[in-house]
Structures are given as structure tokens and as C-alpha cells.
Amino acid sequence: MKTGYYAVIFTSKRTPEDEAGYADMAERMYELAARQPGFIAVEHAREAVGITVSYWESLQSIALWKDQTEHLMAQRQGRARWYESYHIRICKVEREYEFHK
């Protein structure tokens, strides 16, 4: 059980616009995030709502990713075209447990 790292919970509702452009951007952002300092992992699923959870070593690594140049452009496009709404929560992981068959 390791703790002391952070989770960013990004939940969103999409507009019906530009599915292909959105998928390309999302793929690119996963690639870029994975190269950022302090990146640990990311998980994603979408049904009625999209949920992306990324894990980071520190608040500073989250702040750096937020201000990454290409990511800033994606955020602007996201608000203009792809997202009806979104909600970002920055969280400290306090406890965790796992099960594997």
C-alpha cells in the first residue's frame, strides 16, 4: 500500500461534435501526459459520462501538466468544441487496496 500520491479525476460530458478530432486529441494527450515528470498512470472509460483518472507524484507535477503548451491548446479546444461540461477534482490518495484473482 503506497500512498502520498495524487489522483486527478476528470469527468466530462461530450458534445456530439467532431468525434474523430476528439479521439485524436485524447490519444495525443495520453502520450504527452505519460512523458511528463511525475506521471504515474492514467485510466479512462466513457459511457454516458467520460471518466479519466490520472495519477501523479505531486501537486507540482499536476500543475506542470496543466500548463503544458500543447495541453493548454487542447483545453481551449475542449471548451470551444468537445465538452458540454467537465469537472476536475485534484485529490490526495490516502488509502488503497487491490484484489487480483
Next chain:
Amino acid sequence: MKTGYYAVIFTSKRTPEDEAGYADMAERMYELAARQPGFIAVEHAREAVGITVSYWESLQSIALWKDQTEHLMAQRQGRARWYESYHIRICKVEREYEFHK
């Protein structure tokens, strides 16, 4: 921006077994969780991985839900039949922001 509440990030991989039984259980657990003291909200999506994030007023409300009788039975069935693996992270929400079109 309200803070000082908690998020439980539950990520899972399913076995191919008993899809109908699993869906019924999941539906029932959402109903039950919503009646627990300290419950705020829940969000869910599944693609390759399932992500359920529930939000709670306190660590105590999370502990009570973990030990709720019918939920304990579902947890046992989950390990025996429905889940290949899962990961639970209990997190404190430190900061949040929202966008609405």
C-alpha cells in the same frame, strides 16, 4: 469550490461471467449507496476498464458503506465471480473546478 470531502475511485476488470447478475448487483449497489449517510454522488463508466467514483462527506461514511451488510455480500460475490481484479483508492478532494457550456 467546495472541498473537504472524499472520493472513492474503484477501478476494475471484469470476468466474462454472469453479465446479467452483475448488472443487477451494480444497479442495486447504486441504490443502496445513495441511501447511506454521507453519500454525495456516484459516477460510472466501463470500457476496457470500469471506473466508478463515489463521493462521500467523510471517511466515516465511507467506512460505514464498506461494512453495509448487503454490500459486504456483493463484495464477496465480486471477488468470487465478477472481478478479475480491482483497485480501490480512498482520496481527499483538495481542489476542484468545473466548466459548463
